[in-house]
Amino acid sequence: MSELGPGDVRRIDTPPIAVFNVEGALFAISDICTHAEASLSEGHVDGQTVECPLHGACFDLRTGEALTPPATEPVQVFAVVLQDEDVYVEVESD
Ligand code: FES
Known part of the structure; x- marks a missing residue:
């Protein structure tokens, strides 16, 4: 994926992953909240x-940790690689 500027968020559908650009730092986490099915x-x-849009649980983008209820389980985090202008998310295959 390319063109992910500061403040941008992009969703990958399969598997569902959300990629965030926070002031130039890239983070990738599972796009599915661990409390229910929110994106x-x-x-x-x-x-x-x-902050989850459904019930407001907060997750740390660096670690996936659930910081506030109602979520208690962390979301999975993924490594992000920047090559030239393109952003790659490392997903392990089964
Ligand atoms: S679905 Fe995310 S906090 Fe409930």
Whole structure:
């Protein structure tokens, strides 16, 4: 994927991953909230956290940790590689 500027969020559909550009730092986490089925790419980003749009749980974009209820389980995080202008997310295949 390319053209992911500061403040931008992009969703990858398969597997569902949300990629965030926070002031030039790239983070990739599972796009599915661990509390229910909300899409975290539609959430509000505040610093290096994202707030679930459905019930407001906050997740750390760096670690995936659930910081506030109602979510208690972390979301999976993925490594992001920047090559030239393109952004790649490393997903392990089964
Ligand atoms: S679905 Fe995300 S906090 Fe409930």
